[in-house]
Amino acid sequence: xxxxxxxxxxxxxxxxxxxxxxxxxxxxxxxxxxxxxxxxxxxxxxxxxxxxxxxxxxxxxxxxxxxxxxxxxxxxxxxxxxxxxxxxxxxxxxxxxxxxxxxxxxxxxxxxxxxxxxxxxxxxxxxxxxxxxxxxxxxxxxxxxxxxxxxxxxxxxxxxxxxxxxxxxxxxxxxxxxxxxxxxxxxxxxxxxxxxxxxxxxxxxxxxxxxxxxxxxxxxxxxxxxxxxxxxxxxxxxxxxxxxxxxxxxxxxxxxxxxxxxxxxxxxxxxxxxxxxxxxxxxxxxxxxxxxxxxxxxxxxxxxxxxxxxxxxxxxxxxxxxxxxxxxxxxxxxxxxxxxxxxxxxxxxxxxxxxxxxxxxxxxxxxxxxxxxxxxxxxxxxxxxxxxxxxxx
Amino acid sequence: xxxxxxxxxxxxxxxxxxxxxxxxxxxxxxxxxxxxxxxxxxxxxxxxxxxxxxxxxxxxxxxxxxxxxxxxxxxxxxxxxxxxxxxxxxxxxxxxxxxxxxxxxxxxxxxxxxxxxxxxxxxxxxxxxxxxxxxxxxxxxxxxxxxxxxxxxxxxxxxxxxxxxxxxxxxxxxxxxxxxxxxxxxxxxxxxxxxxxxxxxxxxxxxxxxxxxxxxxxxxxxxxxxxxxxxxxxxxxxxxxxxxxxxxxxxxxxxxxxxxxx
Numbered sequence: 286x287x288x289x290x291x292x293x294x295x296x297x298x299x300x301x302x303x304x305x306x307x308x309x310x311x312x313x314x315x316x317x318x319x320x321x322x323x324x325x326x327x328x329x330x331x332x333x334x335x336x337x338x339x340x341x342x343x344x345x346x347x348x349x350x351x352x353x354x355x356x357x358x359x360x361x362x363x364x365x366x367x368x369x370x371x372x373x374x375x376x377x378x379x380x381x382x383x384x385x386x387x388x389x390x391x392x393x394x395x396x397x398x399x400x401x402x403x404x405x406x407x408x409x410x411x412x413x414x415x416x417x418x419x420x421x422x423x424x425x426x427x428x429x430x431x432x433x434x435x436x437x438x439x440x441x442x443x444x445x446x447x448x449x450x451x452x453x454x455x456x457x458x459x460x461x462x463x464x465x466x467x468x469x470x471x472x473x474x475x476x477x478x479x480x481x482x483x484x485x486x487x488x489x490x491x492x493x494x495x496x497x498x499x500x501x502x503x504x505x506x507x508x509x510x511x512x513x514x515x516x517x518x519x520x521x522x523x524x525x526x527x528x529x530x531x532x533x534x535x536x537x538x539x540x541x542x543x544x545x546x547x548x549x550x551x552x553x554x555x556x557x558x559x560x561x562x563x564x565x566x567x568x569x570x571x572x573x574x575x576x577x578x579x580x581x582x583x584x585x586x587x588x589x590x591x592x593x594x595x596x597x598x599x600x601x602x603x604x605x606x607x608x609x610x611x612x613x614x615x616x617x618x619x620x621x622x623x624x625x626x627x628x629x630x631x632x633x634x635x636x637x638x639x640x641x642x643x644x645x646x647x648x649x650x651x652x653x654x655x656x657x658x659x660x661x662x663x664x665x666x667x668x669x670x671x672x673x674x675x676x677x678x
Numbered sequence: 679x680x681x682x683x684x685x686x687x688x689x690x691x692x693x694x695x696x697x698x699x700x701x702x703x704x705x706x707x708x709x710x711x712x713x714x715x716x717x718x719x720x721x722x723x724x725x726x727x728x729x730x731x732x733x734x735x736x737x738x739x740x741x742x743x744x745x746x747x748x749x750x751x752x753x754x755x756x757x758x759x760x761x762x763x764x765x766x767x768x769x770x771x772x773x774x775x776x777x778x779x780x781x782x783x784x785x786x787x788x789x790x791x792x793x794x795x796x797x798x799x800x801x802x803x804x805x806x807x808x809x810x811x812x813x814x815x816x817x818x819x820x821x822x823x824x825x826x827x828x829x830x831x832x833x834x835x836x837x838x839x840x841x842x843x844x845x846x847x848x849x850x851x852x853x854x855x856x857x858x859x860x861x862x863x864x865x866x867x868x869x870x871x872x873x874x875x876x877x878x879x880x881x882x883x884x885x886x887x888x889x890x891x892x893x894x895x896x897x898x899x900x901x902x903x904x905x906x907x908x909x910x911x912x913x914x915x916x917x918x919x920x921x922x923x924x925x926x927x928x929x930x931x932x933x934x935x936x937x938x939x940x
Contacts, residue, residue: 289845306814321851520810523810523811523812524797524803524809524810524812525799525806525809525810525812527790527794527798528798528809529792530787530789530790531787531798533785534787534788534789536783537749537781537785538781538785538786538787538854539798540769540770540773541747541769541773541778541779541781541799542773542798542799542854542858543751543770543773543774543804543858544804544809545768545770545771545804546770548805548806549806549809551806552806562831596758
């Protein structure tokens with residue numbers, strides 16, 4: 286019986302790797318179910334409204350970490366400026382919400398009613414041109430993704446067509462994060478400056494400050510995250526995913542197999558930007574403001590650490606890593622606020638030195654083998670779920 | 679269109695009709711900071727010809743291949759492939775025109791399986807969108823199995839490429855080129871570091887895949903060169919020193935002095 290099982294598993298695994306390219310392996314379906322179960326069922330049941338909202342906020346960073354798995358883990362492009370795209374997505378959403386909160390009726394005490402309060406304080410008397418598109422919700426939803434992706438496209442085309450890569454690219458992305466922060470802070474009248482865009486109230490008339498709205502937004506966020514995971518999984522499983530890995534290892538070989546390497550790098554970078562932007566928009570909706578402190582170098586590097594801790598080659602690991610680091614950050618900085626940065630630094634060093642594949646690596650190398658050894662009886666239960674292929678017995 | 683049409687001595691100057699050659703390299707020069715690594719090199723490759731380039735270290739052999747496949751840009755001169763100028767094209771466009779290149783050290787993807795290595799080289803879905811929607815259909819599988827058979831790796835399809843032996847890695851890279859089905863195949867030291875057995879198998883492999891294409895090989899192993907070469911071009915200090923059949927080149931006093939003599 287056991288030898289039969291063994292041979293059936295062997296032939297199945299052979300069929301899976303040689304002839305089939307399933308969308309997800311059984312173990313990945315289990316990981317997805319586990320993650321979805323925790324995010325959409327367990328946490329909402331266990332946590333109070335405040336803590337759940339906090340988890341919702343953490344999960345918006347998971348979008349960024351997810352993008353980094355594709356961009357950094359798979360394609361080997363380290364970006365230290367993902368905060369830029371998170372921030373741009375968040376700002377796009379915040380601009381719409383701010384305009385809705387700044388109706389003529391709400392702002393009648395201003396010298397120019399109908400424009401955001403910070404513009405009025407800065408002696409601006411007319412809505413700047415680039416704010417106009419954000420009066421429309423459909424257009425805003427489009428721009429939330431389109432603006433950061435367009436920006437990512439410009440940066441990456443300029444860099445990758447010239448074959449700038451590796452450390453140089455990382456440094457440039459970091460510089461862009463710094464520049465954008467300075468720009469936002471400096472242009473207070475147009476951007477809300479260092480305070481960011483605050484006092485956001487309603488989304489198309491729906492009050493996002495009430496608890497029920499936060500509860501619903503949490504689920505919207507969770508659903509979008511799982512959607513993005515599935516999208517990333519599709520990319521990872523496609524030939525494009527394998528080309529990214531190939532490019533990471535032997536860029537020249539890929540080029541001399543007839544591919545334009547720059548195009549694939551641009552795609553990976555833009556996809557990561559799109560994910561980050563969705564996260565940023567969901568952050569604004571759930572937390573109720575957006576400020577330059579989520580755009581700059583420090584948050585961008587923290588986001589890389591989330592992906593590194595989770596495992597930069599694992600989509601699910603990135604989400605768990607984000608949750609874990611943020612949970613640690615919150616509980617640590619509640620009791621030892623000064624020590625947190627050291628803790629974060631230590632964590633990063635530990636990841637690099639001791640477990641380079643992060644949580645996902647620990648899981649794959651240490652926990653999974655043990656689980657499967659213990660749960661031998663589980664194998665026959667799992668096998669019917671596998672592709673039909675009846676093994677020769 | 680065979681040997682009869684070819685100038686049997688080293689050709690200097692432009693032949694009347696470029697198109698009778700698969701590859702026409704003329705007055706090719708590249709200089710790195712004033713140093714001319716390749717200096718006024720001209721040679722012509724026929725359809726279905728196996729041409730071997732030999733020469734001492736630093737003669738500019740690999741640089742010539744780099745120039746043809748677009749990895750290095752020429753300072754002057756021209757490279758015409760089926761009448762099309764290659765010096766202006768990007769690397770990927772040159773590959774798509776039908777030129778394949780194997781590197782000196784086996785250049786394969788360690789983290790992918792042999793199957794996946796071959797699949798990436800399959801000439802379909804080379805755009806970003808094409809790669810996203812690429813389907814691993816019967817045509818792809820059949821072709822990969824066929825190639826794997828040719829390169830002696832039928833039983834290793836499922837293995838990660840990093841676990842292959844050195845010789846197998848070289849064959850895999852040749853297979854990755856074969857699946858592209860190039861008309862001009864360029865191999866940089868395909869038997870370097872191989873055992874005698876592997877070398878014989880490789881010669882057999884090359885003779886088998888030559889049909890319908892030209893091959894440009896850089897090799898130091900003279901026994902191997904004698905086995906496969908139709909004609910030989912000798913480079914020395916960036917220039918063509920001699921050209922012709924192996925027999926002729928072997929007996930050329932200049933070649934003996936700089937290369938074969940020691």
